[in-house]
Amino acid sequence: MKKIAGQTAWGLVSVVAALCLAGIATNRGEPINSLWVVVAAICTYAIGFRFYGKFIAAKVMVLDSSRATPAERLRDGHDYEPTNKWVLFGHHFAAIAGPGPLVGPTLAAQFGYLPGTLWIIIGAVLAGAVQDFVILFCSMRRDGKSVGEMAREEIGKIGGFTALITVLLIMVILLAVVGLIVVNALKGSPWGTFTIAATMPIALFMGLYLRYWRPGKVLECSAVGFVLLMAGIFGGQAVAASPTLAPWFTLSGVALCFAVILYGFTASALPVWLLLAPRDYLSTFIKLGVVLLLGIGVIFVHPQLQLPALTRFTDGTGPIFAGKVFPFCFITIACGAVSGFHSLIASGTTPKMIAREWNAWPVGYGSMLLESFVAIMALIAACSLQPGVYFAVNSPAGIVGSTPAAAAATITQWGYPVTPTEMENLARDVGEKSLFYRTGGAPSLALGMAHIFGKFTAATSGGRAILAFWYHFAIMFEALFILTVIDAGTRVGRFMLQDLLGHMYKPLGRTAWMPGMLVTSAAIVLAWGYFLYQGVLDPLGGINSLWPLFGIANQLLAAIAFCVATTILVKMHGARYMWITCVPLAWLVTVTFSAGYEKIFSDQPRLGFLAEAAKVQAALDAGTIANMAAARTQIFNAHLNAFMCGIFLVLVTTILIDSVRVWAAVLTGAKAARVAESPFVLSRLQAEEL
């Protein structure tokens, strides 16, 4: 009876999921309510988790809760510690959730809500969650080894070394992209700039508080920090209204770019307890709170999706970034569907904290589904804006025209009506001077979030006046944890570089050696700083070239993780279950190599780096460009971007070939299928320890 009830319930969930997905996919012409998307996503995740995730856990991984995990066998009270599965779920989710799932869907909304929604839901269930889960499992069975170490052990030395270089290069592009998002969000915004500037002394205060005044009181210290941050937001409003102070905090893109670069270097060189750690604690707590609030807000407000299912820009002529819906939707949305960076987390702290092997199922597979739901909420927030407003905020002046009137006319001509007055009123409502050309995704996401939070809270409080607060709260929230990514990423990049350079000159490998630390920190900051600087100067807003480059790099990292996972599955089961990781791998290789090829070789200057360089060169030769130095820089940058993209493709091809060689050898019996798992030890964990 219980079995029949269960089957009936799951049958109903499947029918609801199918109906909602069909409703979303076939609706044309009129706005659709976001609840359709929310219900479709939740039902599909539930089915994916219960059936596909469990199938992988039971049949493919053969999880065994009587087997002692590294957390139990190597327990040291620090890294290795058996942890309650729901606590670990939250911990792992907090570690994988960054700015990516918020910004990617916002940018990809230029194609309409449909491509992004389908990719986020289906991609997460069949690829993203599978990657996170399988890598977590592999690492857990190997004492918590990293994906790079597993690549070296299971595929070979070439694969391992290539993985290390790839991660380092991806880090450089990632830091430049997230830096650009902050710069574009704060450009010409005294309120936002003051609020973010205020987070620096607040973090320093928290660092000292935790170190000397109230050691160990992290939650208490973070609560104090949160109150100060809220004061910073209100202080920003006063600063923006002050004729004396406002000019001090009204900065150009270039000035903000140098501020972010300087910040990255300083934060990387300062002791972690002083700035990085307190900021990280605070941003993680706020992140969890905002995700929860956004979830409640979206369900409570359930706004209409104002953007159509498909826009005219699926043909590749989009103003935010160039390129057709295939393959560019699938690299623009990375973290919400499948993200290579997650494989670094799934093979980092988490495998060392799993108490029971079966806990890997909710932690690995489940938390990726939650991350995907965050991406769905970001997509809803962006798509609930009026299309004209969405494009006015996200389109660069180089595409829509350099005056508000010209921009509004261009966007209206596309079929998405907007007027300069409407934009002016909206800017005034949120306490900004202008909302035109605010590329990067963060401002439009903040607008969408502010509308949802505003409507949610308007029932109990002050209506429109609250919109400005929520807008700047959302900007502060995005910038806060982007800056955490920047300072932590710069530090990690420095360690990687020191690791590599240490082979050539030993002292450089010592992380405590001050000259080595300064030189490598400067090298990493200069590397991402250069890309950030060129992004700021780019007439197309920088996001057009940098975000696709980051998306390609991130998805290629996922391809590396799938290579490692497939190699291990082939060694475990032969060819039987290799489709589980090979299908997403094949998809990612197709998508990234198509996108990479187009970014390098497309004959459209907005899309292809080489075509862009050739176009500027031709103009230079014809003498139609006044600023020759800037044109030469643009040519150099286009070549550099093409080179970076090419390098990513070459590196991943190397790992792919190396992996296929190993699979063929194992499947034909030329090589013994030896898996490097730790030996079985019976678990002795007591129930109260879980």
Add this chain to the structure above:
Amino acid sequence: MRAFWKAVLALLREIGDENAYARHLREHGSVHSAEEWRRFSDERLARKYQRAKCC
């Protein structure tokens, strides 16, 4: 509801490294002091920030 709040607090304490600190004190048989926290924190943060943060 009580169990839920307990789990939320446990999660916050885990993210804030307070649980890890309690484990550290237990493992080393030491008691809380400013010096002990600094020793623990330096060791933990050095390891924590050698790993990439997710995007």
